[in-house]
């Protein structure tokens with residue numbers, strides 16, 4: 466399998482090379498040359514999630530030195546449960562992706578990427594650079610912390626993430642450094658992009674991207690959609706639609722890819738917060754990025770989602786896109802209402818991102834929606850607890866990090882400042 470740039474002017478790469486490259490040299494993003502059709506029989510036992518990972522990701526790694534290591538990589542990366550709960554009414558489901566070490570779905574892909582990179586030799590010191598709107602940085606820090614030969618630098622928008630998210634970025638020490646950037650997530654993302662083409666940084670390190678511009682962040686996410694669709698069908702006899710809380714569009718894109726691979730997925734709906742460029746694009750056909758506005762679903766505060774480029778590459782025709790994908794945007798008030806309602810109806814506390822997805826499922830009506838729960842509500846206790854009127858117990862993996870001391874360096878939105886901090890003079 467080869468991976469091609471969305472802009473068509475960079476060399477095609479194999480699986481390992483695409484993971485190491487991150488962004489393509491023409492500024493585009495790597496996508497698989499084909500999405501293999503996976504044959505799934507409606508009868509028979511649903512394969513276990515990791516097993517499905519071996520067979521699907523094995524196809525993407527075909528011909529690459531990493532191919533034979535994929536089964537071990539999946540086993541080590543996904544050593545936590547991924548429950549699909551089916552609610553008796555409707556029926557609808559909830560796919561809980563927050564049982565990994567940092568209590569958000571980002572663990573799933575960050576741990577896969579870290580395992581893959583550890584299996585790809587390098588003669589140079591590596592620097593993983595990551596911009597985070599809240600949860601990516603923690604997942605990447607956790608996945609790479611303590612690994613030899615690699616440094617991690619996390620850039621996050623100062624004052625725009627929850628205190629518990631911040632702790633998860635800043636409490637690691639060792640090979641992980643956190644930078645509080647005086648700007649928005651889009652500013653952080655732009656800084657990372659310019660760092661990648663900076664010769665001085667590039668001569669000091671082999672630079673690696675752990676944002677969802679990296680194909681290694683998208684592919685593993687397709688596995689839980691594939692598995693959950695099969696599992697939902699086996700348990701209910703029906704074909705589900707997924708509602709995905711969406712920011713940078715990495716997670717939702719993985720759902721759309723899983724649908725293209727032939728898994729039983731009726732449709733994919735993108736739940737947005739007040740940052741609405743994707744919803745506006747679907748209704749107008751015209752792409753207009755905007756600057757990000759701060760919301761209570763902060764991991765979705767993205768005004769210029771980098772994976773738009775992959776989505777548009779997949780759907781050259783706007784008409785086809787809107788026949789398969791829908792998007793709706795919800796303000797903070799609507800998200801709060803959804804969290805209250807879900808607690809009354811389902812007796813589960815939702816994080817604000819998942820709250821937006823719940824709101825979309827309710828507005829769309831019908832049944833067989835799987836609400837994708839992207840983070841544990843205890844990470845956003847200041848928003849969620851007042852709405853549901855009780856305390857949310859903190860999962861053990863989260864409380865371990867919260868007990869540690871955090872430290873970060875504040876920097877302006879400036880490549881020079883970042884470079885000075887990263888290259889010891």
Ligand SMILES: *Cc1c(COP(=O)(O)O)cnc(C)c1O
Pocket residue numbers: 569570571599600601677710711712713714715716717764765816818819839840
């Ligand atoms: C990152 C994140 C999202 C958005 O996912 P994208 O892949 O960026 O669209 C949604 N919810 C939570 C909790 C997140 O951490």
